[in-house]
Amino acid sequence: QLVSALHNLTRHIVYRGLTRAEDILSLFPENFHQNLKNLLTKIILENISAWRNEAQASQISLPRLLDMDWRVDIKTSSDSISRMAVPTCLLQLKIQEDVALCGDSPVVSALTLELSKETLDTLLEGLGRIRDQLSAVANK
């Protein structure tokens, strides 16, 4: 019962985003033990940002990008043409499935894509537009 009550208290504090001691102290009932109240508040305040970050990290979301690697290859021949020198890019994205669904055993998949120079140029154009939109929003 005690654990459950503590759990509810901390959840409420994290949910509301309370960061000041006064706000937390005001949650306790009138006749609550003074020293205990202060001790609990102190401990909670120390942990509050860690808890918020963890809550944010375990939000439901689309699969998240964990890591990204690339390499550039040169294609020198194929079944349709025996000599060529075409550079191509291989991009590997490590993606973690919805954290909220996986709990403690995260499912990570690696997706390898191939991009031609033309595709890369178009991709960069798109990413550039995203960057411009982001700066426009940030400057508002």
Add this chain to the structure above:
Amino acid sequence: SQQFSALTEVLFRFLTEPKEVERFLTQLSDFATMNKISLGPLKNIVKSILLVPNGALKRNLSPEQVRADFIALGLSEEKASYFAEQWKVNAPTLTRLAVGQTLMINQLVDMEWKFGVTAGSSELEKVGSIFLQLKLVIKKGSQMENVYVELTLPQFYSFLHEMERVKTSLESFS
């Protein structure tokens, strides 16, 4: 020889646009009627002729080599030279087509994005964090697959930076 150049034209038009099979067959049968040749033997001849440019592409032959091949096959010098000339003119297009057909693994075909702000969640009443969502359309074999992925802002900037490095690398190799 006018017949030959007309036929060559039909052949090269097909080679540079291999999807236009209907048009090629129509043009062939028109050619047959105009010159009073029967379509069956004409098709056989055309099949053998087409083997030469395809082999030439595979082995990266020069126009002189193509001409020599044709002469070895029994074509007159004049016709062989004409064909080799046409080959030289069309080679860049044909090469580009052949390269385009080369195997690509999980080719990125399209990308869409949206970004927004997470306003709140069941754990946190007010959040206010920006996220970017990408939808990547990948060609796996003959099917398209959609991959959805979410990035934080720092991840996005890092991704953009890496892609610019890839571009520099690709450019230094072409």
